Amino acid sequence: MKSDQISKGADRRVVIIGGGFGGLHAAQGLANTTAKVTLYDRRNYHLFQPLLYQVATAELEPNNIAFPIRKILNKQKNCDVALGEVTSIDLNGKKITVNGGEVFYDYLIMATGARQSYFGHDEYRDCAPGLKSVDDALEIRRRVLLAFEEAEWEKDAAARQAKLTFVIVGGGPTGMELAGAIMELASKTLPTDFHNIDTRCARVILIQGADRLVPGMPEDLARRAQRVLEKSGVEIRLNTLVTEVTVDGVSVGEERIAAENIFWAAGVQGQAVSGTMGVELDRASRVMVGPDMALADHPEVFVIGDAAAAVDAITGKSIPGVAQGAIQAGDYVARIIAGEIKGKNSVPRPAFQYRDKGSMAMVGRGNAIAAIGKTHLGGFIGWLTWNFVHAMFLIGFGNKLIVVFEWFWNYVRHTRQSRLITGDPKVHIKELRCNK
Amino acid sequence: MKSDQISKGADRRVVIIGGGFGGLHAAQGLANTTAKVTLYDRRNYHLFQPLLYQVATAELEPNNIAFPIRKILNKQKNCDVALGEVTSIDLNGKKITVNGGEVFYDYLIMATGARQSYFGHDEYRDCAPGLKSVDDALEIRRRVLLAFEEAEWEKDAAARQAKLTFVIVGGGPTGMELAGAIMELASKTLPTDFHNIDTRCARVILIQGADRLVPGMPEDLARRAQRVLEKSGVEIRLNTLVTEVTVDGVSVGEERIAAENIFWAAGVQGQAVSGTMGVELDRASRVMVGPDMALADHPEVFVIGDAAAAVDAITGKSIPGVAQGAIQAGDYVARIIAGEIKGKNSVPRPAFQYRDKGSMAMVGRGNAIAAIGKTHLGGFIGWLTWNFVHAMFLIGFGNKLIVVFEWFWNYVRHTRQSRLITGDPKVHIKELRCNK
Numbered sequence: 001m002k003s004d005q006i007s008k009g010a011d012r013r014v015v016i017i018g019g020g021f022g023g024l025h026a027a028q029g030l031a032n033t034t035a036k037v038t039l040y041d042r043r044n045y046h047l048f049q050p051l052l053y054q055v056a057t058a059e060l061e062p063n064n065i066a067f068p069i070r071k072i073l074n075k076q077k078n079c080d081v082a083l084g085e086v087t088s089i090d091l092n093g094k095k096i097t098v099n100g101g102e103v104f105y106d107y108l109i110m111a112t113g114a115r116q117s118y119f120g121h122d123e124y125r126d127c128a129p130g131l132k133s134v135d136d137a138l139e140i141r142r143r144v145l146l147a148f149e150e151a152e153w154e155k156d157a158a159a160r161q162a163k164l165t166f167v168i169v170g171g172g173p174t175g176m177e178l179a180g181a182i183m184e185l186a187s188k189t190l191p192t193d194f195h196n197i198d199t200r201c202a203r204v205i206l207i208q209g210a211d212r213l214v215p216g217m218p219e220d221l222a223r224r225a226q227r228v229l230e231k232s233g234v235e236i237r238l239n240t241l242v243t244e245v246t247v248d249g250v251s252v253g254e255e256r257i258a259a260e261n262i263f264w265a266a267g268v269q270g271q272a273v274s275g276t277m278g279v280e281l282d283r284a285s286r287v288m289v290g291p292d293m294a295l296a297d298h299p300e301v302f303v304i305g306d307a308a309a310a311v312d313a314i315t316g317k318s319i320p321g322v323a324q325g326a327i328q329a330g331d332y333v334a335r336i337i338a339g340e341i342k343g344k345n346s347v348p349r350p351a352f353q354y355r356d357k358g359s360m361a362m363v364g365r366g367n368a369i370a371a372i373g374k375t376h377l378g379g380f381i382g383w384l385t386w387n388f389v390h391a392m393f394l395i396g397f398g399n400k401l402i403v404v405f406e407w408f409w410n411y412v413r414h415t416r417q418s419r420l421i422t423g424d425p426k427v428h429i430k431e432l433r434c435n436k
Numbered sequence: 437m438k439s440d441q442i443s444k445g446a447d448r449r450v451v452i453i454g455g456g457f458g459g460l461h462a463a464q465g466l467a468n469t470t471a472k473v474t475l476y477d478r479r480n481y482h483l484f485q486p487l488l489y490q491v492a493t494a495e496l497e498p499n500n501i502a503f504p505i506r507k508i509l510n511k512q513k514n515c516d517v518a519l520g521e522v523t524s525i526d527l528n529g530k531k532i533t534v535n536g537g538e539v540f541y542d543y544l545i546m547a548t549g550a551r552q553s554y555f556g557h558d559e560y561r562d563c564a565p566g567l568k569s570v571d572d573a574l575e576i577r578r579r580v581l582l583a584f585e586e587a588e589w590e591k592d593a594a595a596r597q598a599k600l601t602f603v604i605v606g607g608g609p610t611g612m613e614l615a616g617a618i619m620e621l622a623s624k625t626l627p628t629d630f631h632n633i634d635t636r637c638a639r640v641i642l643i644q645g646a647d648r649l650v651p652g653m654p655e656d657l658a659r660r661a662q663r664v665l666e667k668s669g670v671e672i673r674l675n676t677l678v679t680e681v682t683v684d685g686v687s688v689g690e691e692r693i694a695a696e697n698i699f700w701a702a703g704v705q706g707q708a709v710s711g712t713m714g715v716e717l718d719r720a721s722r723v724m725v726g727p728d729m730a731l732a733d734h735p736e737v738f739v740i741g742d743a744a745a746a747v748d749a750i751t752g753k754s755i756p757g758v759a760q761g762a763i764q765a766g767d768y769v770a771r772i773i774a775g776e777i778k779g780k781n782s783v784p785r786p787a788f789q790y791r792d793k794g795s796m797a798m799v800g801r802g803n804a805i806a807a808i809g810k811t812h813l814g815g816f817i818g819w820l821t822w823n824f825v826h827a828m829f830l831i832g833f834g835n836k837l838i839v840v841f842e843w844f845w846n847y848v849r850h851t852r853q854s855r856l857i858t859g860d861p862k863v864h865i866k867e868l869r870c871n872k
Contacts, residue, residue, distance in 0.1 A: 044581060044585060061497040061498070061499050062497070063497050068629070070629035070630070071629060074628045074629045075628075077631075080631050080632070082585075082588070082589060083582075083585040084589075099589075145480060146519075149480060149518075149519040150519075152518070153518060153520075153535075192510045192511075193504070193506035193507060193510045194506070195513075195516055196516070
């Protein structure tokens with residue numbers, strides 16, 4: 001333990017990279033300290049990722065689930081916010097490179113989150129966008145809505161069906177939620193809007209490598225979700241690996257599925273900047289950290305949330321890449337740093353302990369699964385729980401009322417408020433075509 | 437008068453280009469006829485343009501002011517909606533080219549609206565985006581918000597001031613509303629969010645060629661609006677022409693104004709497709725039409741709204757390019773066509789008469805001007821009138837409640853719900869820089 005490396009006293013410069021749940025909680029946890037905190041993010045907003053799939057399926061607008069980081073932290077005098085991308089980290093020089101300039105730190109908190117992983121097949125990216133950012137969500141929304149617009153005027157039956165076939169790769173919460181929402185869009189929201197096609201003929205295929213959906217959740221709930229999705233018409237392929245992805249379809253083993261809409265929710269990996277530190281990364285390029293969420297040789301550098309490969313020292317379980325994991329780790333490292341700045345640091349540092357507050361996922365209209373401790377909820381009760389918990393998260397985001405109103409409105413009206421194809425659809429159609 | 441050219445009877449194919457106010461009203465006016473109507477638009481949504489500046493200034497989201505055309509027309513059995521750009525019109529062949537294919541018509545209604553005009557200086561477009569589309573609005577929003585983000589970390593005082601200088605070219609309603617809203621953003625919404633800069637130091641300069649603002653509105657209201665804007669800090673330059681626009685400033689006569697944020701609200705012109713008909717256009721490339729809103733030699737082709745250069749046959753006044761002009765013309769041509777399909781057409785056709793329902797414009801927070809007949813309103817009363825009238829327009833758009841809620845929330849809280857920089861800010865900053 002070399003925390004004596006860290007020069008003590010006031011005015012410690014704490015640099016936080018990332019304004020997600022982890023970064024924000026770390027910043028807020030340092031509010032009443034003498035630390036000079038600067039939080040860097042390439043976006044000017046905090047994104048509530050669990051609801052991103054609802055932006056992708058035209059249920060919510062970006063501003064319903066994103067909030068300016070400045071606004072969240074504007075009352076915190078000892079914390080500055082900067083828009084910019086951190087391109088490299090120099091551990092020995094204790095500095096980062098951001099927007100071409102260098103910034104020195106006494107403490108560094110990496111909360112850079114995760115990006116989509118194509119497991120070495122980055123060429124899939126254009127054909128099968130992921131769902132990690134607002135722009136990803138708007139791109140998926142654009143493709144979904146354009147698919148029906150193009151199908152409406154496609155004379156050839158096979159080509160029409162390909163336009164109306166949606167393949168989601170990955171059966172975790174995101175993939176499951178996306179599949180359910182697209183099926184609802186096709187079967188409930190759009191039918192009356194199209195005169196030449198029956199949007200209910202759309203196929204939604206959810207491909208999962210494992211033998212069950214949402215492996216992170218209890219088995220009984222996963223089975224329950226599967227039944228609900230299959231009842232709604234979603235085709236679920238378990239134990240199935242995608243062997244090829246092109247702009248007009250996917251291959252699973254011998255079978256070829258003609259589909260013009262392919263979305264990727266199969267895996268995540270750390271950000272590229274993690275690779276610039278010259279430290280050990282796991283297979284998902286997450287940074288390996290000790291029980292104090294810090295680097296073994298650099299106790300002044302913490303990595304939290306999706307960016308870290310961390311294990312709970314007590315339970316020995318790896319800490320899941322969910323909001324709670326980042327939030328709790330953010331609070332934890334803030335406490336550690338606050339203590340050490342005051343000179344009250346205990347050596348060795350107390351180990352981080354993850355407290356599982358449960359998990360939940362939306363399955364379909366008025367239907368969700370939730371595991372809270374030993375309690376397993378599903379169906380409408382699960383849906384109410386899901387809405388309640390997610391709406392509560394948005395407290396202080398000011399737009400909670402609007403989100404709840406839109407959920408309610410969409411639920412009773414089978415409608416969607418945000419069915420706008422932005423960007424240039426004309427160009428986009430061309431792209432799709434010329435890629436073939 | 438050659439309306440005998442038009443083959444009568446049922447199943448007349450009516451093609452409408454454009455889903456704005458004019459096109460929608462024309463389509464709805466033909467609901468109870470035997471006509472087979474197809475409405476083409478390159479967007480899948482109807483846009484409520486009067487509120488576009490509020491999207492640009494982060495007050496509203498696109499879905500608050502845009503609504504899917506399919507949704508609006510989905511109950512109308514005799515009307516199909518198609519997404520696509522019409523690239524040419526063949527008057528003698530009675531056909532249009534859309535998405536590379538040809539479509540024949542018996543009646544054509546051009547409601548293609550207007551685009552920004554740079555008066556022959558299209559090279560200004562990149563430096564000074566206009567405000568005609570959702571994407572324009574999001575681009576302006578991105579630039580406005582990025583300006584403050586960059587200024588926060590700009591060490592050089594002059595460079596910082598250039599980033600905090602906003603020039604709006606054009607003193608019509610849009611330019612005036614944009615200037616007022618940006619000034620409010622800088623002076624009321626953002627100050628607490630930035631620690632290194634005082635956002636109230638931002639300069640907002642409104643440049644108008646004429647000797648007064650909003651020439652389309654009564655003079656006393658224009659003067660009143662000018663006083664309010666100047667009191668709020670907006671610098672207004674009347675009788676001023678911009679002689680050069682670059683990415684880092686504008687020239688007005690001898691004077692050079694260093695400004696990284698330049699927005700264009702100075703003029704409009706017809707769409708390019710108008711030029712493919714081989715008929716007479718005015719200087720703003722609008723199509724010259726007769727008192728029946730049709731082409732002299734092609735009575736089966738109507739041009740309405742901003743796309744037309746039309747004169748009220750009774751008053752001799754030209755019909756203004758506002759929502760009411762398009763709405764009333766759309767209703768009118770639908771009546772004419774409906775009558776002729778039934779064989780009840782009168783020759784010559786009755787002339788279109790424009791009924792002025794008044795005009796209004798937002799000046800600033802809780803302040804607007806409105807001229808309704810002889811009644812001239814301003815200040816808070818004008819603002820209430822403005823909100824009431826514009827909210828009423830959104831009836832049936834389902835999101836009226838949300839819009840009103842957001843207006844109210846923003847008004848009482850001095851806040852903005854939609855301060856998201858989407859797209860890739862990093863790339864955008866680079867663009868800005870390398871353009872210099």
